[in-house]
Amino acid sequence: MTRVAEAVGQALARAGADVVFGVMGSGNLSVTNALVDAGVPFHAARHEGGAICMADGYARVSGRLAVCSVHQGPGLTNAITGLTEAAKSRTPLIVLAADTPAAALRSNFRIDQDALVESVGAVAERVHGPESALADVARAARRAREERRAVVLMLPLDVQAAEAAGEPPPAAPALDRPRPGADAVAAVAALLAASERPALIAGRGAVLAGAGPALRALGERCGAVLATSAVANGLFAGDPYDAGIAGGFSSPLAAELLADSDVVVGFGAALNQWTTRHGSLIGPAARVAQVDLDGDAIGAHRPVAAGVIGDAAATAEALLEAVPERPGRRGPALAAALAEGRWRDQPYAESAGGLDPRTLTIALDDLLPAARTVVVDSGHFMGWPSMYLGVPDAAGFVFPQAFQCVGLGLGNAIGAALARPDRLTVAALGDGGALMALPELDTLARLAPNLIVVIYDDAAYGAEVHHFRPLGEAVGLAQFPPTDFAALAEAAGCRGLTVRTTQELDGVRDWLAAPDRPLVVDAKVDPDLCAEWLEEAFRVH
Ligand SMILES: Cc1ncc(C[n+]2csc(CCOP(=O)(O)OP(=O)(O)O)c2C)c(N)n1
Numbered sequence: 211m212t213r214v215a216e217a218v219g220q221a222l223a224r225a226g227a228d229v230v231f232g233v234m235g236s237g238n239l240s241v242t243n244a245l246v247d248a249g250v251p252f253h254a255a256r257h258e259g260g261a262i263c264m265a266d267g268y269a270r271v272s273g274r275l276a277v278c279s280v281h282q283g284p285g286l287t288n289a290i291t292g293l294t295e296a297a298k299s300r301t302p303l304i305v306l307a308a309d310t311p312a313a314a315l316r317s318n319f320r321i322d323q324d325a326l327v328e329s330v331g332a333v334a335e336r337v338h339g340p341e342s343a344l345a346d347v348a349r350a351a352r353r354a355r356e357e358r359r360a361v362v363l364m365l366p367l368d369v370q371a372a373e374a375a376g377e378p379p380p381a382a383p384a385l386d387r388p389r390p391g392a393d394a395v396a397a398v399a400a401l402l403a404a405s406e407r408p409a410l411i412a413g414r415g416a417v418l419a420g421a422g423p424a425l426r427a428l429g430e431r432c433g434a435v436l437a438t439s440a441v442a443n444g445l446f447a448g449d450p451y452d453a454g455i456a457g458g459f460s461s462p463l464a465a466e467l468l469a470d471s472d473v474v475v476g477f478g479a480a481l482n483q484w485t486t487r488h489g490s491l492i493g494p495a496a497r498v499a500q501v502d503l504d505g506d507a508i509g510a511h512r513p514v515a516a517g518v519i520g521d522a523a524a525t526a527e528a529l530l531e532a533v534p535e536r537p538g539r540r541g542p543a544l545a546a547a548l549a550e551g552r553w554r555d556q557p558y559a560e561s562a563g564g565l566d567p568r569t570l571t572i573a574l575d576d577l578l579p580a581a582r583t584v585v586v587d588s589g590h591f592m593g594w595p596s597m598y599l600g601v602p603d604a605a606g607f608v609f610p611q612a613f614q615c616v617g618l619g620l621g622n623a624i625g626a627a628l629a630r631p632d633r634l635t636v637a638a639l640g641d642g643g644a645l646m647a648l649p650e651l652d653t654l655a656r657l658a659p660n661l662i663v664v665i666y667d668d669a670a671y672g673a674e675v676h677h678f679r680p681l682g683e684a685v686g687l688a689q690f691p692p693t694d695f696a697a698l699a700e701a702a703g704c705r706g707l708t709v710r711t712t713q714e715l716d717g718v719r720d721w722l723a724a725p726d727r728p729l730v731v732d733a734k735v736d737p738d739l740c741a742e743w744l745e746e747a748f749r750v751h
Pocket of ligand 1: 615670
């Protein structure tokens with residue numbers, strides 16, 4: 211007899227599940243075994259909070275469907291923080307969550323799982339019964355993919371144990387993204403056709419749509435500078451008119467170019483406070499247009515002169531047909547300025563109070579192979595890797611910041627490393643975020659030899675220290691004695707290296723020559739150096 215649990219695992223494999231991360235419990239072992247038997251690789255995390263982040267990072271980098279498998283009740287609650295990030299970032303993924311039987315009213319494990327996951331923006335789906343099970347799986351997979359949602363598929367224990375029945379639903383046709391309306395495209399085309407200094411800003415929607423090539427061509431057509439929100443960093447890598455990240459991490463030249471633009475068009479970008487530096491990167495006379503699949507996103511943060519509901523790639527292609535060839539603001543002088551206008555080209559006064567994080571990051575940028583995936587946790591430090599480490603493309607940058615949550619970086623990095631084992635994965639963490647993800651040092655040692663963790667270790671929740679100290683507030687509660695991350699790493703089976711000077715990065719060079727185990731670099735950075743972007747963000751906090 212085939213039970214529903216097995217049939218669900220098999221159906222999910224057929225629906226395109228590429229990988230499964232999880233923590234085993236009695237409620238999810240059978241379905242996960244079925245996935246593995248159907249050829250889907252399984253990777254064990256040590257905490258569900260790690261497993262969901264691994265699935266998120268894997269999906270972001272591979273563009274394929276990742277699954278996270280958890281036990282009912284506490285297995286799911288442990289995954290909720292990472293699930294919130296995935297849901298807010300619109301990562302297409304599936305959480306397979308066991309659930310208590312409807313009649314088990316007194317089960318210790320019982321919670322309202324549907325309400326819980328819906329409250330954080332994920333989609334609650336359910337295997338309702340043996341007859342509907344295969345259709346339920348197909349619907350969950352389709353919603354994850356087509357709607358770009360984090361879907362939680364509930365698997366009640368009694369339904370799992372029942373005998374499988376029912377036929378697979380007929381194969382669904384592939385769907386094209388909605389084509390933009392002709393009038394809306396014409397309105398944006400008219401703005402670009404009249405623009406002297408256009409800028410195109412791409413966000414995560416553009417990355418998910420694969421809009422990079424069409425946007426590069428559109429930029430060329432109308433003579434625009436190209437920029438991305440932080441989360442889409444890398445989308446225009448190598449383009450001579452790529453100004454890099456728009457927002458707090460913008461280089462001085464990028465900020466100047468963006469603020470001086472007469473037309474700004476966002477593609478799958480919210481144009482929120484972060485991307486516009488609280489509005490200051492969009493000049494008062496600039497005309498703004500926004501392209502988004504979600505009508506609610508258009509004009510949400512700033513009034514727009516034109517809006518298009520449509521896929522970023524399809525709309526960029528439609529605009530290419532409608533916009534005449536123009537020089538816009540492009541020319542050799544601008545290309546030359548951009549080539550020398552990166553953050554690492556800016557002079558700075560080296561910090562006197564310990565390792566300068568800029569010097570550290572520039573040295574790493576030189577040392578580490580260019581074929582890399584950079585994954586950044588949240589905290590004060592997060593500007594350094596985003597601003598000073600180059601990335602080869604959008605898949606080479608993972609920025610799980612939609613929930614502004616500390617501690618998601620390590621799990622995302624392990625998932626990213628499994629998605630792209632051909633590239634070196636660089637996990638940039640703060641000491642606070644590293645300690646929140648500590649159980650996954652064990653997973654790191656088991657699964658991801660080609661991964662370097664760089665801990666910007668200021669022995670503090672630096673973001674809080676730098677926020678409150680200037681206000682005269684005591685910050686001792688956010689400061690800690692030193693942590694020996696190298697020893698923790700070695701104990702978990704990784705290599706550990708403590709770095710106080712750039713000379714000590716020789717240990718990284720040695721490791722790169724023979725990366726047998728992942729390397730954890732504990733970089734003891736100057737705790738008193740406050741990043742300019744953070745100072746500025748706090749001024750308007
Ligand atoms: C889960 C979570 N807890 C608390 C916070 C508040 N918070 C924001 S930044 C930060 C400090 C993070 O410290 P660390 O990882 O060491 O990075 P640093 O700021 O020192 O560079 C904290 C606690 C948060 N954003 N997320």
